[in-house]
Amino acid sequence: xxxxxxxxxxxxxxxxxxxxxxxxxxxxxxxxxxxxxxxxxxxxxxxxxxxxxxxxxxxxxxxxxxxxxxxxxxxxxxxxxxxxxxxxxxxxxxxxxxxxxxxxxxxxxxxxxxxxxxxxxxxxxxxxxxxxxxxxxxxxxxxxxxxxxxxxxxxxxxxxxxxxxxxxxxxxxxxxxxxxxxxxxxxxxxxxxxxxxxxxxxxxxxxxxxxxxxxxxxxxx
Amino acid sequence: xxxxxxxxxxxxxxxxxxxxxxxxxxxxxxxxxxxxxxxxxxxxxxxxxxxxxxxxxxxxxxxxxxxxxxxxxxxxxxxxxxxxxxxxxxxxxxxxxxxxxxxxxxxxxxxxxxxxxxxxxxxxxxxxxxxxxxxxxxxxxxxxxxxxxxxxxxxxxxxxxxxxxxxxxxxxxxxxxxxxxxxxxxxxxxxxxxxxxxxxxxxxxxxxxxxxxxxxxxxxxxxxxxxxxxxxxxxxxxxxxxxxxxxxxxxxxxxxxxxxxxxxxxxxxxxxxxxxxxxxxxxxxxxxxxxxxxxxxxxxxxxxxxxxxxxxxxxxxxxxxxxxxxxxxxxxxxxxxxxxxxxxxxxxxxxxxxxxxxxx
Numbered sequence: 001x002x003x004x005x006x007x008x009x010x011x012x013x014x015x016x017x018x019x020x021x022x023x024x025x026x027x028x029x030x031x032x033x034x035x036x037x038x039x040x041x042x043x044x045x046x047x048x049x050x051x052x053x054x055x056x057x058x059x060x061x062x063x064x065x066x067x068x069x070x071x072x073x074x075x076x077x078x079x080x081x082x083x084x085x086x087x088x089x090x091x092x093x094x095x096x097x098x099x100x101x102x103x104x105x106x107x108x109x110x111x112x113x114x115x116x117x118x119x120x121x122x123x124x125x126x127x128x129x130x131x132x133x134x135x136x137x138x139x140x141x142x143x144x145x146x147x148x149x150x151x152x153x154x155x156x157x158x159x160x161x162x163x164x165x166x167x168x169x170x171x172x173x174x175x176x177x178x179x180x181x182x183x184x185x186x187x188x189x190x191x192x193x194x195x196x197x198x199x200x201x202x203x204x205x206x207x208x209x210x211x212x213x214x215x216x217x218x219x220x221x
Numbered sequence: 222x223x224x225x226x227x228x229x230x231x232x233x234x235x236x237x238x239x240x241x242x243x244x245x246x247x248x249x250x251x252x253x254x255x256x257x258x259x260x261x262x263x264x265x266x267x268x269x270x271x272x273x274x275x276x277x278x279x280x281x282x283x284x285x286x287x288x289x290x291x292x293x294x295x296x297x298x299x300x301x302x303x304x305x306x307x308x309x310x311x312x313x314x315x316x317x318x319x320x321x322x323x324x325x326x327x328x329x330x331x332x333x334x335x336x337x338x339x340x341x342x343x344x345x346x347x348x349x350x351x352x353x354x355x356x357x358x359x360x361x362x363x364x365x366x367x368x369x370x371x372x373x374x375x376x377x378x379x380x381x382x383x384x385x386x387x388x389x390x391x392x393x394x395x396x397x398x399x400x401x402x403x404x405x406x407x408x409x410x411x412x413x414x415x416x417x418x419x420x421x422x423x424x425x426x427x428x429x430x431x432x433x434x435x436x437x438x439x440x441x442x443x444x445x446x447x448x449x450x451x452x453x454x455x456x457x458x459x460x461x462x463x464x465x466x467x468x469x470x471x472x473x474x475x476x477x478x479x480x481x482x483x484x485x486x487x488x489x490x491x492x493x494x495x496x497x498x499x500x501x502x503x504x505x506x507x508x509x510x511x512x513x514x515x516x517x518x519x520x521x522x523x524x525x526x527x528x529x530x531x532x533x534x535x536x537x538x539x540x541x542x543x544x545x546x547x548x549x550x551x552x553x554x555x556x557x558x559x560x561x562x563x564x565x566x567x568x569x570x571x572x573x574x575x576x577x578x579x580x581x
Binding site for chain 2: 061098100122130132136137
């Protein structure tokens with residue numbers, strides 16, 4: 001039997017990235033020791049034993065096609081994506097259009113304006129362990145530029161009871177040397193010259209709820 | 222099971238129940254784990270492939286502190302965008318609820334009555350965490366005066382963090398008639414649906430706007446709840462849920478989200494929801510009592526077990542077991558024939574609904 005041998009070449013999904021420089025900002029006292037039994041206790045009646053297992057691992061989050069957003073943060077930029085077919089724009093970015101009619105079109109990157117508006121908001125008086133000392137936190141979902149979706153982040157430079165739906169915002173980045181390429185590199189602030197509306201019943205209510213939080217945080221070690 | 226030091230701990234449980242050789246698999250779907258396991262079991266029995274399936278779920282949330290636990294659970298949110306900006310689920314839900322309450326003219330007191338209702342129902346349920354620990358009846362004022370978690374949510378608007386386990390048998394009706402002819406109930410409808418992981422991505426999501434309406438579900442409505450309820454209603458032949466369903470055990474992670482769920486289940490709309498709440502329609506004396514077993518705020522929220530716990534409470538109501546299982550008849554829905562079970566994950570990211578009826 002004779003014939004031509006056909007070799008199908010697989011299309012490469014992406015080139016394997018090469019990393020030569022790593023920035024680390026891990027606190028010195030964090031050690032990735034993996035799994036270890038680190039203690040135990042036995043109840044006073046001798047019937048029940050608790051064993052303490054310590055689990056400490058470093059994870060790698062590869063951002064892949066989303067990398068421009070996180071790289072952008074290092075440069076003080078908010079990067080979004082848009083669909084070249086329907087022009088819908090998103091921050092947080094989508095790597096493919098969400099419309100079935102656009103057939104999951106691969107999106108293109110665009111630098112977004114550093115302005116936004118409040119879509120909805122809350123004033124947190126309690127949170128996860130790593131955030132407790134920053135309470136109270138004003139967490140908002142904001143629409144950046146003409147994004148079709150809202151992004152969560154903190155609103156600073158405002159009294160918690162003064163937040164308003166639809167209020168105009170600016171995006172403020174940490175100094176360049178403090179940025180780590182994560183969403184914590186920026187926060188929202190009211191635009192310059194923005195003035196809150198006068199105190200009302202709801203604002204008084206929020207103020208009353210928030211005031212004990214300031215006191216509670218002062219007691220934290 | 223989410224709070225684990227052991228991957229696949231179900232293999233240990235399975236072994237120690239003497240079930241080696243029988244199939245087992247893990248279902249993990251956030252707060253909707255119990256509902257999703259029930260969904261899988263119901264489909265397996267309906268397919269005719271299995272006759273009897275045991276579903277077990279559990280959680281040991283007291284193995285860490287509350288603030289650690291809240292952060293751990295929040296790892297089910299999008300950690301790239303949300304977790305590290307102070308976000309944990311009560312905060313996400315508060316942001317969603319704040320707008321929902323404004324849009325629907327619902328006041329803090331209206332949802333606070335749900336927080337009081339479920340805890341007070343739990344005072345009739347001796348297994349409930351609220352009954353065993355706090356053990357007190359509370360008022361709307363108590364909820365309003367409890368400490369701020371995230372405006373408009375206060376401490377007593379929130380569910381409990383729980384160590385708990387629940388086990389349920391799902392079987393064919395033939396088998397049920399053989400082993401428990403007078404006390405079984407049937408799963409007549411089930412539905413499972415999904416929404417975005419980030420609530421902020423729902424403002425005008427094409428998947429929903431094409432199905433329902435522009436600007437749906439926004440950050441305020443639970444599209445996956447509406448959609449999965451519609452599936453369950455259709456399967457069970459329910460046209461008017463408010464009239465045809467006698468009661469429900471639903472996912473009250475927060476008093477606000479229980480109110481949002483009422484709307485998604487079709488019990489009220491934007492024009493009627495505020496009055497529906499003020500009429501105490503879902504209290505024991507109301508038209509459609511919700512969470513007579515205490516719900517997540519009173520009974521507890523051991524995440525991996527919760528949906529199963531809710532189903533068991535629904536089963537007790539439908540099989541006439543409440544007087545035995547609760548302390549009195551106060552939390553019995555008299556002559557209940559049809560109940561709804563709702564299980565809910567993420568910020569409404571995965572939601573299931575089930576219609577259960579008393580066995581014939």
